[in-house]
Amino acid sequence: MAVTEERVGTYIGRAVKRKEDARLLTGQTRWVENLSVQGTVWMAVVRSPFAHARINSVDAGRAREAEGVLAVFSGADLREEWAAGLPCAWPCTSDIRTPDHWPLASDKARFAGDGVAVVIAESRALAKDAAELVDVDYEPLPAVTDVEQAAAEGAPLVHDEFEDNGCYTWTLAAGEVDRLFSEAAVTVEERYRQQRLIPNAIEPRGVLAEPSPASGELTLYSATQIPHILRTTLSMVTGIPEAKLRVVAPDVGGGFGSKLNVYAEEALAIVLARRLGRPVKWIEERSENYLATIHGRDVVQEIELAATEEGKITAVRVRLLAAMGAYLQLVTPGIPILGAYLYSGAYDLQGYDFECRGVFTHTTPTDAYRGAGRPEATYAIERAVDALARKVGKDPAEIRRLNFISEFPATIASGLEIDSGDFHGALDKALELVGYDELRREQEERRSGRSQKQLGIGLSTYVEMCGLAPSRVLNALKYVAGGWDAAEVRCLPTGSVQVIIGTSPHGQGHATTFAQIVADRLGIDLDAVEVVHGDTMVAPLGMDTYGSRSLAVGGVALWHATEKILEKTKAIAAHQLEVSPDDLELDGGRFTVRGTDRSLSVSEAALQAWTGHNLPDGMEPGLEATYVYDPPNFSWPGGAHVCVVEVDRETGMVELRRYVAVDEVGKVVNPLVVDGQVHGGIAQGIGQALFEEAVYDEDGNLVTGSMLNYLVPSAAELIDFETDRVEAPSPTNPMGVKGVGETGTIASTPAVINAVVDALAPDGVTDVPLPAKPENVWRALQEAKGGAR
Amino acid sequence: MRRIGVTVNGTRHDAEVEPRQLLVYFLREQLGLTGTPVGCDTSSCGACTVLLDGESVKSCTLLAVQADGGEISTIEGLATDGQLHPVQQAFHESHALQCGYCTPGMVMATVGLLEEHPHPSEEEIRRLLEGNLCRCTGYVNIVKAVKTAAAV
Numbered sequence: 001m002a003v004t005e006e007r008v009g010t011y012i013g014r015a016v017k018r019k020e021d022a023r024l025l026t027g028q029t030r031w032v033e034n035l036s037v038q039g040t041v042w043m044a045v046v047r048s049p050f051a052h053a054r055i056n057s058v059d060a061g062r063a064r065e066a067e068g069v070l071a072v073f074s075g076a077d078l079r080e081e082w083a084a085g086l087p088c089a090w091p092c093t094s095d096i097r098t099p100d101h102w103p104l105a106s107d108k109a110r111f112a113g114d115g116v117a118v119v120i121a122e123s124r125a126l127a128k129d130a131a132e133l134v135d136v137d138y139e140p141l142p143a144v145t146d147v148e149q150a151a152a153e154g155a156p157l158v159h160d161e162f163e164d165n166g167c168y169t170w171t172l173a174a175g176e177v178d179r180l181f182s183e184a185a186v187t188v189e190e191r192y193r194q195q196r197l198i199p200n201a202i203e204p205r206g207v208l209a210e211p212s213p214a215s216g217e218l219t220l221y222s223a224t225q226i227p228h229i230l231r232t233t234l235s236m237v238t239g240i241p242e243a244k245l246r247v248v249a250p251d252v253g254g255g256f257g258s259k260l261n262v263y264a265e266e267a268l269a270i271v272l273a274r275r276l277g278r279p280v281k282w283i284e285e286r287s288e289n290y291l292a293t294i295h296g297r298d299v300v301q302e303i304e305l306a307a308t309e310e311g312k313i314t315a316v317r318v319r320l321l322a323a324m325g326a327y328l329q330l331v332t333p334g335i336p337i338l339g340a341y342l343y344s345g346a347y348d349l350q351g352y353d354f355e356c357r358g359v360f361t362h363t364t365p366t367d368a369y370r371g372a373g374r375p376e377a378t379y380a381i382e383r384a385v386d387a388l389a390r391k392v393g394k395d396p397a398e399i400r401r402l403n404f405i406s407e408f409p410a411t412i413a414s415g416l417e418i419d420s421g422d423f424h425g426a427l428d429k430a431l432e433l434v435g436y437d438e439l440r441r442e443q444e445e446r447r448s449g450r451s452q453k454q455l456g457i458g459l460s461t462y463v464e465m466c467g468l469a470p471s472r473v474l475n476a477l478k479y480v481a482g483g484w485d486a487a488e489v490r491c492l493p494t495g496s497v498q499v500i501i502g503t504s505p506h507g508q509g510h511a512t513t514f515a516q517i518v519a520d521r522l523g524i525d526l527d528a529v530e531v532v533h534g535d536t537m538v539a540p541l542g543m544d545t546y547g548s549r550s551l552a553v554g555g556v557a558l559w560h561a562t563e564k565i566l567e568k569t570k571a572i573a574a575h576q577l578e579v580s581p582d583d584l585e586l587d588g589g590r591f592t593v594r595g596t597d598r599s600l601s602v603s604e605a606a607l608q609a610w611t612g613h614n615l616p617d618g619m620e621p622g623l624e625a626t627y628v629y630d631p632p633n634f635s636w637p638g639g640a641h642v643c644v645v646e647v648d649r650e651t652g653m654v655e656l657r658r659y660v661a662v663d664e665v666g667k668v669v670n671p672l673v674v675d676g677q678v679h680g681g682i683a684q685g686i687g688q689a690l691f692e693e694a695v696y697d698e699d700g701n702l703v704t705g706s707m708l709n710y711l712v713p714s715a716a717e718l719i720d721f722e723t724d725r726v727e728a729p730s731p732t733n734p735m736g737v738k739g740v741g742e743t744g745t746i747a748s749t750p751a752v753i754n755a756v757v758d759a760l761a762p763d764g765v766t767d768v769p770l771p772a773k774p775e776n777v778w779r780a781l782q783e784a785k786g787g788a789r
Numbered sequence: 790m791r792r793i794g795v796t797v798n799g800t801r802h803d804a805e806v807e808p809r810q811l812l813v814y815f816l817r818e819q820l821g822l823t824g825t826p827v828g829c830d831t832s833s834c835g836a837c838t839v840l841l842d843g844e845s846v847k848s849c850t851l852l853a854v855q856a857d858g859g860e861i862s863t864i865e866g867l868a869t870d871g872q873l874h875p876v877q878q879a880f881h882e883s884h885a886l887q888c889g890y891c892t893p894g895m896v897m898a899t900v901g902l903l904e905e906h907p908h909p910s911e912e913e914i915r916r917l918l919e920g921n922l923c924r925c926t927g928y929v930n931i932v933k934a935v936k937t938a939a940a941v
Binding site: 202 | 823924932
């Protein structure tokens with residue numbers, strides 16, 4: 001069932017159909033749940049039903065006697081198993097408060113869903129049955145789930161060892177902000193609330209830990225984005241030497257940041273497999289996922305703009321309150337920092353003043369969710385720029401053009417350097433595609449006719465930083481690891497090529513796009529290239545997949561590795577053809593002696609390098625190369641999105657009518673894959689704008705505890721998205737590529753809300769709380785009219 | 790335990806099942822047909838969609854005993870003689886899958902949809918696939934694939 005019909009030629013830039021599809025389309029998949037190992041036992045986690053409670057005792061007596069049960073452990077029972085607690089890799093200030101975080105709580109439960117005991121039984125059903133028999137004596141305590149209430153004096157403490165719920169305060173300031181504000185002809189002050197979101201990768205998490213008791217080795221299969229980071233961190237948590245720990249990410253069904261973490265269940269499965277000498281498996285249920293897997297956003301934002309009379313922005317001031325949840329997961333505190341540099345958006349201004357306070361709450365921890373900090377930043381600046389446009393009486397497109405950064409490289413107000421971009425070009429193209437002037441005319445007609453359904457047009461012109469990340473910059477930001485990635489190319493003697501990469505895809509199409517890079521550079525057939533990933537035993541070097549980094553870091557590493565293959569091939573060719581390397585010319589993976597038909601291809605060189613019969617003196621046999629690439633700068637995609645909505649002024653219902661995205665994402669390797677990334681990102685951003693919202697009640701119960709009451713948009717809620725591009729290749733890397741995985745999510749939420757507010761502007765509406773569900777839109781309308789709230 | 794007989798992808802199976810066994814776990818764990826995944830516990834996501842007597846059903850919502858005597862088609866049985874089914878082919882051509890976890894359910898739901906509505910409009914496609922959630926594609930290319938398959 002060969003599915004790649006593209007055969008020869010140049011692959012980079014072509015809409016090659018994906019190599020990975022055939023397996024996924026025929027059910028020949030290796031999700032963790034599909035893996036079975038002889039003798040496997042199942043794990044079930046007993047979770048606190050209370051947001052905050054003292055654990056007086058855990059009585060496992062009845063559970064231990066239940067059918068098929070091997071063992072039951074409380075948090076206290078396992079304390080000796082841990083060499084360290086679950087890690088936070090981003091202690092973003094020197095005085096950050098980092099609470100202990102053990103895989104099972106033993107003194108107190110600190111959010112609804114906090115694990116307090118674990119059951120091991122012969123089957124999934126028996127483990128689940130027995131978990132219900134574990135009798136935990138909880139003493140419920142007052143809980144606080146709202147970030148502002150948690151930050152207030154006298155709030156119930158999430159961690160008794162700290163005097164309040166503050167976790168850290170992180171600041172960044174540049175320029176004479178106070179002066180710019182005092183001199184400003186116009187100022188805008190806005191306040192937004194980023195609701196809490198649940199990532200909802202369609203595959204829930206799952207783990208299978210397979211021990212080898214005699215050798216002490218252990219293999220962990222996990223539905224994770226980060227097998228390499230897991231191996232290092234779980235070695236530290238469990239005390240298993242890193243060299244004896246193998247982590248495999250088999251087929252992984254989506255992540256969106258939610259599988260970029262080191263989770264309690266991964267650590268538990270490892271220590272219980274070690275303790276019992278049996279393979280231990282745990283598959284998360286969806287409702288469990290809503291409690292036990294990280295959430296996203298949950299930030300209160302205050303943003304102020306200083307501007308001239310005509311609307312030229314001079315300074316921005318930002319104050320954030322960011323909910324951490326009950327514990328610090330892998331990068332919880334750093335998420336707002338990923339947005340901290342971007343609150344000036346795509347605009348040229350002089351003064352920048354940013355402060356973020358992280359606050360503990362009795363909730364599931366927050367962490368990276370698609371975009372991670374950058375959707376929040378883009379939302380705030382794009383909404384505020386629209387508010388400024390209203391205040392100075394300018395069209396939203398006009399005010400953006402007035403303020404755009406237009407020369408690159410550009411040092412932005414927060415101090416980083418954008419390597420390339422084309423904000424004007426993207427906006428012009430987007431407005432042309434959507435038919436902006438005609439839409440404004442239609443809007444005017446509806447307004448003058450006082451139509452029940454008003455038309456709204458929303459813009460979002462964004463820039464974001466991704467491609468995480470230069471290791472030295474990460475160090476300056478107090479992230480404890482590096483941001484490099486690695487790739488290895490092995491040219492096998494019979495002509496096929498194995499490519500081993502350190503990034504770990506879960507839907508992004510690396511098996512195809514990374515093969516395109518190699519096939520293109522080495523002049524070989526795409527089907528001759530196999531991409532291997534997601535297993536620390538076969539791909540020992542890597543930093544995994546998140547932050548739109550795989551192509552911009554890992555893909556560039558691969559490009560350099562293929563260059564090394566070409567260099568070695570050239571040396572072999574020069575030697576065997578008895579010419580100077582300067583006499584050789586490269587075309588389609590073949591070195592030819594200029595002016596002759598004598599040549600050597602990469603595939604031929606691979607055989608020669610394998611036999612070793614006739615290599616230059618001192619050359620190592622074998623044709624393989626590894627390259628580790630540390631990017632010198634972030635990746636800076638940008639673009640312009642336009643959303644057109646109809647809003648029913650009676651019901652508050654928002655209907656999407658058009659969505660146009662023009663993105664600048666550097667050189668494109670596979671337009672099919674890039675469009676797919678943009679589509680999915682837009683859908684998630686629209687989900688935040690209109691539908692999704694995790695809600696806790698006053699007692700700290702997650703009210704939106706399942707897919708029944710948390711609205712993941714279906715095809716019926718969404719529309720066709722129109723995508724196009726402008727191109728400003730990145731000068732940072734030789735391929736000119738940028739990241740694209742998060743752009744859609746970053747750009748789309750403000751485009752939608754700007755459209756909703758635009759539709760209702762004649763009614764005096766200036767804000768609609770996220771998500772703009774009918775109730776929130778209706779209330780905003782009533783409030784603007786001075787009616788019931 | 791209860792005895793049931795079902796035909797799955799053309800093969801007859803007689804088996805003993807627990808009365809509480811869900812159809813999806815019967816397929817996955819007793820028959821080893823792991824192509825049908827489970828994505829939720831509330832019949833919301835549709836990842837586990839299979840055809841029972843020609844109609845698409847969520848196999849996490851039915852007990853195995855309810856399928857007794859029925860004919861079931863799963864993703865594993867769709868391609869024949871090494872040839873992808875037109876719906877599978879259309880999903881491939883249109884890049885209608887990314888991580889692939891929702892794909893078996895989405896493909897089976899589409900097969901069922903096209904049986905009943907051979908020439909659906911875009912609006913009908915979107916409405917009829919409402920019970921199948923995808924978090925990767927934004928549905929743009931899924932809708933395109935369904936249109937493509939309908940045209941075959």
